[in-house]
Amino acid sequence: MSASTATSTAARRAAGPGGVSERDRTVRPATTKAALAVEFAGLGRTFAPSSGTVAFGAARPVLRDVSLTVRPGEVLAILGTSGCGKSTLLRIAGGLDSPSTGSVQIDGTPSTAFDTRCAVGFQEPRLLPWRTVAANVSLGLPRGTAREAGRARVAELLELVGLTAFAGHRPAAISGGMAQRASLARALARNPGVLLLDEPFGALDALTRLKMQDLLLDVHAAAPTTVLLVTHDVDEALQLADRIILLGQEPATTGAAQAVGGATTPGATIVQELTVPGNRPRDRGSAELAELRGRLLAGLGIDRHGEARGVASNTGIPHFPY
Ligand SMILES: Nc1ncnc2c1ncn2[C@@H]1O[C@H](COP(=O)(O)OP(=O)(O)OP(=O)(O)O)[C@@H](O)[C@H]1O
Numbered sequence: 001m002s003a004s005t006a007t008s009t010a011a012r013r014a015a016g017p018g019g020v021s022e023r024d025r026t027v028r029p030a031t032t033k034a035a036l037a038v039e040f041a042g043l044g045r046t047f048a049p050s051s052g053t054v055a056f057g058a059a060r061p062v063l064r065d066v067s068l069t070v071r072p073g074e075v076l077a078i079l080g081t082s083g084c085g086k087s088t089l090l091r092i093a094g095g096l097d098s099p100s101t102g103s104v105q106i107d108g109t110p111s112t113a114f115d116t117r118c119a120v121g122f123q124e125p126r127l128l129p130w131r132t133v134a135a136n137v138s139l140g141l142p143r144g145t146a147r148e149a150g151r152a153r154v155a156e157l158l159e160l161v162g163l164t165a166f167a168g169h170r171p172a173a174i175s176g177g178m179a180q181r182a183s184l185a186r187a188l189a190r191n192p193g194v195l196l197l198d199e200p201f202g203a204l205d206a207l208t209r210l211k212m213q214d215l216l217l218d219v220h221a222a223a224p225t226t227v228l229l230v231t232h233d234v235d236e237a238l239q240l241a242d243r244i245i246l247l248g249q250e251p252a253t254t255g256a257a258q259a260v261g262g263a264t265t266p267g268a269t270i271v272q273e274l275t276v277p278g279n280r281p282r283d284r285g286s287a288e289l290a291e292l293r294g295r296l297l298a299g300l301g302i303d304r305h306g307e308a309r310g311v312a313s314n315t316g317i318p319h320f321p322y
């Protein structure tokens, strides 16, 4: 994505019913921390046995041997079947969980608990219903931000996501897309060096989702932070990412497990990694992207004609990506 100042059309594209009127304006480069590198080295996560697991009594490897360096300012999309460990990887990057083996480093130092260099955006906006949109966004400001500076920053972010006119509204009085934009603004309020997004547009309708993708492109152009984006949507990944990784299980290579047809090594790792060609916004109909889409869908267990084959899951029970 170009790091140059972007003329934003996203805010007006993203304006919901009664939203911000059509206008041209320039997204000012937000004051941001430098984008930071994220490095996973031999990372694994095994969960202790609990009554919630299928194989009761057995520790369950969810991730294994994940090694990857995400460059400062890069947008990395993470794909994988449901339950393969995408959120777990993101949580570990943000210091919300710890690896069982290996490490994750941000800007060359280990990720710490609730690492303040990262901000997280979730599938649900998670706004506090009793606070206004502006007050919700202000919750993301770094601790100790002076009142006036905070107010100016919130105003800047609301402008960036096209919500200036809704600053005083409560979450119940705005649409789902607007709430998601407020949530994105709250995450950006921290000036994160790394933005961790876990299916941020997953709960939105198709049209709003496309608008939010445009908005994310504009936001990244204005403040090119490093982005780790978990998504189930192959086209979204192809539109937004510089690089895409697919998490999944590899065929078993050892003794007893190998003897069982189709057996896999427990724990997901990176089974595909590809660089997406072309500058954004990309032509959704290009032959090049179609070829990559086919490869990714095949990796997710979807045949060309769209039939899910059923992919082995961490629990050993085949499941489907969508
Ligand atoms: N704290 C935990 N304790 C035990 N098991 C956990 C814990 N967190 C996650 N898991 C398990 O790890 C596996 C991976 O979970 P995760 O949420 O990372 O999957 P995911 O790829 O994000 O799935 P989805 O696409 O459905 O969101 C799941 O089987 C889940 O039950």
Ligand SMILES: [Mg+2]
Pocket (backbone or CB within 6 Å): 086, 087, 088, 198
């Ligand atoms: Mg998840």
